[in-house]
Amino acid sequence: MSALFEPFTLRSLTIPNRAWMAPMCQYSAATEGPxxxxxxxxxxxxxxxxxxxxxxxILMEATAVSPEGRIxxxxxxxxxxxxxxxFRRITRFLKDHGTVPGIQLGHAGRKASVxxxxxxxxxxxxxxxxxxxxxxxxxxxxxxxxxxxxxxxxEIGEIVGQFVAGARRALDAGFxxxxxxxxxxxxxxxxxxxxxxxxxxxxxxxxxxxxxxxLETVDAVREVWPQxxxxxxxxxATDWLERDGWTADETVRFAKELLVRGVDLLDVSTGxxxxxxxxxxxxxYQVPFAARVKAETExxxxxxxxxxxxxxxxxxxxxxxxxxxxxxxxxxxxxxxxLHAARELGVQVPVPQQYGRAFARPAV
Numbered sequence: 001m002s003a004l005f006e007p008f009t010l011r012s013l014t015i016p017n018r019a020w021m022a023p024m025c026q027y028s029a030a031t032e033g034p035x036x037x038x039x040x041x042x043x044x045x046x047x048x049x050x051x052x053x054x055x056x057x058i059l060m061e062a063t064a065v066s067p068e069g070r071i072x073x074x075x076x077x078x079x080x081x082x083x084x085x086x087f088r089r090i091t092r093f094l095k096d097h098g099t100v101p102g103i104q105l106g107h108a109g110r111k112a113s114v115x116x117x118x119x120x121x122x123x124x125x126x127x128x129x130x131x132x133x134x135x136x137x138x139x140x141x142x143x144x145x146x147x148x149x150x151x152x153x154x155e156i157g158e159i160v161g162q163f164v165a166g167a168r169r170a171l172d173a174g175f176x177x178x179x180x181x182x183x184x185x186x187x188x189x190x191x192x193x194x195x196x197x198x199x200x201x202x203x204x205x206x207x208x209x210x211x212x213x214x215l216e217t218v219d220a221v222r223e224v225w226p227q228x229x230x231x232x233x234x235x236x237a238t239d240w241l242e243r244d245g246w247t248a249d250e251t252v253r254f255a256k257e258l259l260v261r262g263v264d265l266l267d268v269s270t271g272x273x274x275x276x277x278x279x280x281x282x283x284x285y286q287v288p289f290a291a292r293v294k295a296e297t298e299x300x301x302x303x304x305x306x307x308x309x310x311x312x313x314x315x316x317x318x319x320x321x322x323x324x325x326x327x328x329x330x331x332x333x334x335x336x337x338x339l340h341a342a343r344e345l346g347v348q349v350p351v352p353q354q355y356g357r358a359f360a361r362p363a364v
Contacts, residue, residue, distance in 0.1 A: 002347045003317035004310065008056075008324060010230035010264045010300070013176055015100050015324075017056035017349070018317055019338040021047075022267075022304050022326035023104040023179070023234075025061045027074040027116040031129055037064065037077030038086040047090050050331055051099035052352050054338030058099055059232075059267075059326070060090075062106035062181050065166035066159070069107035069187070072116050073129040078105070078166045084173045091174030098350060102177030104234065105166045105221075107159060109187030110135035110148035110196065136191045136213075137198040142275035156203065156213055159187070160220050167221045171229075178225055179232035180217060184272030188214050192254070193246035193273050195239055211254055215261060222262040230264035232302075237270050237289035240277040248289055252296050259299040266293055267302045267326060282306060284316065291321035302326050310341035 005017045028042045029035075047058055064070040064077040077083055091101040112133040114121050123146045124130025134155070135148035151159070167178050182188035190196040191213040197204050203212050218233065225231055235254070239245030255266050268290035271279050279285075286305030294301045303322035307313050313325045331337055339359055342349040351359045 002314060002342075002345045004314050004325070004345065005342060005347045005349055012228040013100065013230055015056045016098055017054070017338065018324040019055060019313065019341060020057040020302065020324050020326050021050050021055045021059060021331050022328040023059040023061045023181075024328050024332070025071060025075060027072055029074050029076050031073040034082060035086070037067070037070070037075065037079070038083040039076055039090060040086070043076070044090055044093070048093050049335040051094045051097040052355070053331075053336035054342070054349060054351075055099055055331070056338070057102055057177065057324075058094060059102040059104050059177070059179055060175075062104050062186070063166070065105055065107055065162040068112060068131055068134065069159075069162070071108040071112060072114055073124070074116055078103070078169045078173070079162070081169070084169045087173035087175070095174070097352065100177060101175050102179060102232070103170050103173075103175045104179040104181050105163055105170065106181030107162070107187040109133065109190045110139070110145065111141050111185055113146060135187065136196060136203065139196055139198060141185060141196075150199075153201065153203070160213075160217050163217050164220045164224055167225050171226065177230055177232060178221065179234055179267060180221060181234050182214055183234040183236040183267075183269045185236070185274070186272075188217065189236055189246070189273055192250075193239055195241060195245045195274050207250060207253065211257065214254075215257060218258060218261050218263060231262060232265045232267055233258055233263045234267040234269060236272055237268050237286070237293070239274045240271050240279050241274050245274060248292060251289065252293055255293050255297045255299045259297060263299065265300045265302060265323070267304065268293060269304050283308065284312060287316055287321055294320065294322060304328065310344045313341065314345060
């Protein structure tokens, strides 16, 4: 049996394989009007094609828990019931085709209010559908970004409430996995790292204080998310800084805290919180961080980052470096990657009847 195509059970949910789709922003939602922040035809076609292509779990892109929590005005949101109704069309299709629907809930923090990447990703003024971003401290991500407003303790509590409301709506929308976005320099991750968190109150300074907002969010969401369904957390395991950044050691320590609070899997990425750092890119370059968490804690992990070949993914799983692989750019290039991987590995998997003629014989 292939490790890549072995089912994986978390709580009462069984995911049919371990080839999962990573959350990747599409920046394609309506920016104004009644459909603002809601998924449309692009999102349906995008996610439906990966379900037909055999992904065991699809984690929908970072979805903002408030309008101010979006990265760009074109991001998805889940702050109103109209958006919920639009998501149901997608989750229903995914379930009908054997894929588990998941959603990543996020708040962009100091990296909010910027244009789409292909339009330059620059900060937007209020006359360009922009807004004032917030963060743990008044420290901009980079020169071209706005200086965020420092959140008060009361405002931190309000954002925790927004994550709770987002989780409730996600359940109503048909999602079976919720992932909290604590990676890539967005709000939860900004609190974790001393590079972006310069606070001197109960939410800054020590490790225990810097993880407080993240743990409060986890606790509050776990309380409303059904006990029979899994909760994920995405983290950047390192800021890739030599000093004054979030580290791999802290990630392992934090993972142990997440485990006792009911998080079921850690989605291990890296970077995104410090501008201009050099990251040693290469095949599977982030896998060692996932492997370390798996080796030093009891928390299941998913690995991500330049995982492109079936046998590479198979090795990561069969050698115990991770419990699942999350595919990003490779699934953008090849929506049916899991089906192709099954053929290469000699595994028989369900194929849509409409595509059966293309997968009737094993790959040579």
